[in-house]
Amino acid sequence: MPHQNRADLQVFLDRLNLRSRLRLDEQQAVLNLPAYAAQVDANADHVALGEMTEFASLVVTGVLGRFGQNAQGDRQITALHVPGDMANLQSVVEPKATSALQALSRTKILKIPHQALQSASARHPALAEALWRDCMVDAAILSQWVVNIGRRDAAGRIAHLLCETAMRQGVRQIGAVSFDFPLTQNQIADATGMTSVHVNRTLKTLRSVVTLAGRSVQVHDWTELVRQADFDAAYLQRDIGSGGKLRIATGD
Amino acid sequence: MPHQNRADLQVFLDRLNLRSRLRLDEQQAVLNLPAYAAQVDANADHVALGEMTEFASLVVTGVLGRFGQNAQGDRQITALHVPGDMANLQSVVEPKATSALQALSRTKILKIPHQALQSASARHPALAEALWRDCMVDAAILSQWVVNIGRRDAAGRIAHLLCETAMRQGVRQIGAVSFDFPLTQNQIADATGMTSVHVNRTLKTLRSVVTLAGRSVQVHDWTELVRQADFDAAYLQRDIGSGGKLRIATGD
DNA sequence: CGGTTTATTGACCTGGCTCAATATGTGTGG
DNA sequence: CCACACATATTGAGCCAGGTCAATAAACCG
Incomplete structure (x- = not known):
């Protein structure tokens, strides 16, 4: 097994x-x-x-x-x-x-x-x-x-959620990107402390930057999405070596 | 030393x-x-x-x-x-x-x-x-x-913050309680995703339940504060044994 | 006592919510 | 392949919790 x-x-x-x-x-x-x-x-x-x-x-x-x-x-x-x-x-x-x-x-x-x-x-x-x-x-x-829920507006919250999820799935390139994202607008609302109605309206204003299609996200302008999101990936620590000592257990 | x-x-x-x-x-x-x-x-x-x-x-x-x-x-x-x-x-x-x-x-x-x-x-x-x-x-x-910032209103957010801080400082009794809390209203606003103006107004509506005096909090009605906060202390895990196995390292 | 935070209050505004209707999918069984 | 049932998305109208801006008043601190 x-x-x-x-x-x-x-x-x-x-x-x-x-x-x-x-x-x-x-x-x-x-x-x-x-x-x-x-x-x-x-x-x-x-x-x-x-x-x-x-x-x-x-x-x-x-x-x-x-x-x-x-x-x-x-x-x-x-x-x-x-x-x-x-x-x-x-x-x-x-x-x-x-x-x-x-x-x-x-x-x-x-x-x-x-x-x-x-x-x-x-x-x-x-x-x-x-x-x-x-x-x-x-x-x-x-x-x-x-921080996202406490201090960002609707567009920022959604953009940040999308940036984070993209990075966590290993999205690397900039420009146009597409990745898996099987959430309903209702679930996006629950993740961002909003209402599904307002998620829908906010997505409309973001149409030129990003759109949801089926169970995936189409990012048309990654740079702009990052700007809207005020996103800095440092906290995800995906870059080995960025955190300094990565092996502290010495077994001494 | x-x-x-x-x-x-x-x-x-x-x-x-x-x-x-x-x-x-x-x-x-x-x-x-x-x-x-x-x-x-x-x-x-x-x-x-x-x-x-x-x-x-x-x-x-x-x-x-x-x-x-x-x-x-x-x-x-x-x-x-x-x-x-x-x-x-x-x-x-x-x-x-x-x-x-x-x-x-x-x-x-x-x-x-x-x-x-x-x-x-x-x-x-x-x-x-x-x-x-x-x-x-x-x-x-x-x-x-x-959850607090995403899904509670102003009074609930502040009440929850106060309940949590009280419990973490080891407050035990119910009824009237007083504990150390050296935060300004501005800092409370920063912790709850609000504005200091609104923190001030919300505290006014909570006056019969809790008041801030100097660097400490006076809780006049703990039960009511907990109700307002929708507070359940389980997540703080302060009760030994509540979490089941507390010693898993067996060194085998 | 003077200077600087902090608290308090008023007046007004707006982002996001509520309620409610309609449209568009989507999966299922026949 | 179709049609129904249900989940999801979209849009309008109106409202309100909480924000903004700005002026005092207290409190605190050397």
Whole structure:
């Protein structure tokens, strides 16, 4: 069973390698992790609020969202997880879910037992560190969302969300770009603290810069989108070496 | 020098013990951490954006804020750090600051070298885990801030901020409560994505429930404040045992 | 006591929300 | 391949929570 999942685990390893320097045996430990494929339908809960989890979930295809809500039941998406993301890596250390995880479109995931991650981490301190570091990038993203929702106007919020999602999916070139983005306008509203009506109107004003087509985004002018978004990718730490020391576990 | 700092490190250890089960030798390792006292004036940067840090900073007295801003220079506070908090624990694993850290009032901190935290973590995997777990609680708080700013009205936002800060400072009783809160209305505005004018007006409507006096908060009706805030403390994980397994590092 | 923050209030404005109708997809079973 | 059922997108009209601008008043700090 683990065998056909190796290609998917490689995606996760690639992600870790983006920000951490791992030895070959450590990399091998990642590829040898047991993993169980699962599918989640659009709008179905994958992890419920308060649930005790025993797995971390690697997103293979589709998108997972982390949800919060207020007393009136208005929903707020607090995080998006695209393919290659370990959606609830933090659960390894804090298994009780403090927010629900739901699929925004049909999503294929790979469940990796906490126990396996824990024992691999115990055997390879540098791996524990790499996992911790990846969690911290997620936290930096969260921090940007606070700024986005707190201090940007409608166009800026949507533009920023699109820039971030593009970069996280590995979009590199500038100019015209297209990438996967299976969110409805309602879900975009929930992610940006807006209303679907206003998302619709704002997208109209952004038409010359970006358009949503089906389940993907067409960026017509990346530079302008970045300007509108006031976007600086530094916080995503996708550039190895940008963070200085990437291997601190010395095992001394 | 480390000697007179032991009492302060004890505060940090108490914090860790809230959420993790540490052996005596692991606790001792925390208390033996080298630490250098420092002071930061109100509104002075403690860590600048993009700076490479070599220390984590334990807040002893005062309050530290994490700042972001948009293209127009409007500031947004993304996190508050009260006494007992390790303000930038994540820097151990990601030394390049993705946001600035500034004192909101005169603040006394204890600088703990990354190197010391790293070698203690290498020697005691359970300690590494405890540090990682504490970072994850900070992330859960961040997640709540997104909901707060995205989906609550002015009164709810302020009430929630006050409830959270009270609980994090260890406020326990219900009914009338008072606690330290040295923020200006301007800083409250920056933390809630509002305007200081509107913070002022909103506080007026909350007068029967809570008032700000000098550098502290007087809660007249805790139950009502919690109701207004739509506050549920579960995410703070202050209740040991609430999270299930608190010691996963087995060293096997 | 003088200078500088911080708080408070008024008057007015606007970005984004609400409510509600209509159009356009999209997936399903026959 | 069609037609229905349901989800999603689009648009109009009107409103309001919270913003802006600007002037005082308090409070704080040496």
